[in-house]
Amino acid sequence: MNIEHLVWLRNDLRCLDNPALYFASLEAGKAEQGIAVILTPTPIQWEKHNESDAKTGLRAGLIKSLANTLATLGIPLHIIDADTFDQLPEAITTFCLNHNIKHLWFNRDLPIHEQQRDLAVCEQLQQHQIHTHVQATDIIVPQDVLSQQGTPFKVFTPFFNKWISLLAQQDNTPMPMPEPQAEPLPEPSLNLEWERPFRDDLWPADHDVAKQKLWQFCHHKERHYQAARDYPIEPATSTLSPYLALGALGPRQCLEAVLYTCNQEGRRWQESIWLKELAWRDFYRQLMTHFPFLCMNRPFKPETDALVWRENEEEFQAWCEGRTGFPIVDAAMRQLNQTGWMHNRLRMVTASFFTKLMFADWRKGEAYFMSKLIDGEFAANNGGWQWSASTGCDAAPYFRVFNPTRQSQTYDESGDFIRRFVPELAKLDAKSIHDPKPEQRKHCHYPKPIIDYKSARLAAIAAFDAIKDR
Numbered sequence: 001m002n003i004e005h006l007v008w009l010r011n012d013l014r015c016l017d018n019p020a021l022y023f024a025s026l027e028a029g030k031a032e033q034g035i036a037v038i039l040t041p042t043p044i045q046w047e048k049h050n051e052s053d054a055k056t057g058l059r060a061g062l063i064k065s066l067a068n069t070l071a072t073l074g075i076p077l078h079i080i081d082a083d084t085f086d087q088l089p090e091a092i093t094t095f096c097l098n099h100n101i102k103h104l105w106f107n108r109d110l111p112i113h114e115q116q117r118d119l120a121v122c123e124q125l126q127q128h129q130i131h132t133h134v135q136a137t138d139i140i141v142p143q144d145v146l147s148q149q150g151t152p153f154k155v156f157t158p159f160f161n162k163w164i165s166l167l168a169q170q171d172n173t174p175m176p177m178p179e180p181q182a183e184p185l186p187e188p189s190l191n192l193e194w195e196r197p198f199r200d201d202l203w204p205a206d207h208d209v210a211k212q213k214l215w216q217f218c219h220h221k222e223r224h225y226q227a228a229r230d231y232p233i234e235p236a237t238s239t240l241s242p243y244l245a246l247g248a249l250g251p252r253q254c255l256e257a258v259l260y261t262c263n264q265e266g267r268r269w270q271e272s273i274w275l276k277e278l279a280w281r282d283f284y285r286q287l288m289t290h291f292p293f294l295c296m297n298r299p300f301k302p303e304t305d306a307l308v309w310r311e312n313e314e315e316f317q318a319w320c321e322g323r324t325g326f327p328i329v330d331a332a333m334r335q336l337n338q339t340g341w342m343h344n345r346l347r348m349v350t351a352s353f354f355t356k357l358m359f360a361d362w363r364k365g366e367a368y369f370m371s372k373l374i375d376g377e378f379a380a381n382n383g384g385w386q387w388s389a390s391t392g393c394d395a396a397p398y399f400r401v402f403n404p405t406r407q408s409q410t411y412d413e414s415g416d417f418i419r420r421f422v423p424e425l426a427k428l429d430a431k432s433i434h435d436p437k438p439e440q441r442k443h444c445h446y447p448k449p450i451i452d453y454k455s456a457r458l459a460a461i462a463a464f465d466a467i468k469d470r
Helices: 019-030 043-048 053-072 085-098 112-126 156-169 207-220 222-228 241-245 251-264 273-290 292-296 302-306 313-321 327-339 344-357 362-372 378-389 404-411 416-421 438-444 453-465
Strands: 003-009 034-039 077-079 103-107 131-135
Touching (some): 003 085, 019 034, 019 131, 043 053, 053 077, 053 241, 103 112, 156 273, 207 222, 207 251, 222 251, 251 273, 273 292, 273 378, 292 378, 313 344, 327 344, 327 404, 344 453, 362 378
Parallel strands (some): 003 034, 103 131
């Protein structure tokens, strides 16, 4: 079979609902040609972007799962090894010339380094008369969501209202898999030297499992999501974010499951709180295209650059390792370190603790999260950290400082989540476990609090007050 069309997959590791793969196969089919797929692992670049070993490990497993599916469709898969993005223009061009490729297809990426990479690849290919076809990015509403004045929204609620109206007007049907183009190929044997261990007991690297988890969540838990999502001991969230981050699930697949479930149950899909969470993902990703300085370690609110963050390495290490002396914070950080994932309510609690009570630079916490998260996505992680630090777009008011003990008493009333991840406190009663007395800490070999909540809160508010008029 003559193959002139090449599909370049990155963080869209799936065959179903993949615009580049689907449209490339249609175009090639018109000319009775075939397609091939390339993957371009760049492990050194991932390290520069603070991506975690857990995410790298899941990526490797999903590539193997994807390779098997492509083989059943008769679609050859090639892996181009590179260390960093800047090696890819030459490497992809050489591959295309050696294999007589005339067309390269890929889905648009949004972070600035990825956009620069793609532009460099396109420019080099065009010098050799190789056509590039850029398809929609991995968000639910792929077009710009703009105000009536044609400007990007800086507040989520009006963004969401416009997003919902655009969503109702577009075709939301997931794109099917490409048709088989040849007899099945032999099952590939991939040697991915950069493969890393991850919690495959929690997130199997299997596309069918990811789809099953999606539909099971929508059928059994989505209707209760608003009521139960804030309680970390409850299995109430979807835990699908690692699959979304690497594109093992497409956004239209998630939307399809929500729409179907709401329709079956006679509920308005526009009121789904889980769908609203997916809209937050779109919001943060689109912000990067309108405000590229967000990819450059800069706050959305420029006046907050004047804040003088505290630097205390001992406190930072205690936070990283779950030794702050605040049980809910320590349980959350140990969950992150042990599983590569953290419950969303606890992401807010730990980030607020870091930025408002430790008054540490949000960029340092953001980088640590990325280095551990199996679901690390730059846009969502950056958006969440800047929200917590009150430096970002539509962020929490600077005087909103989470009281970690109160958060613990409210959302882990029984203390069972703390007991799971801070076992030295397991024998304490449900009242004491949220803030053990000094003698209890000593008996349990649990540290004293590294900060005093009341004074730290007042100091943070005073620091923001001091820059209000800048």
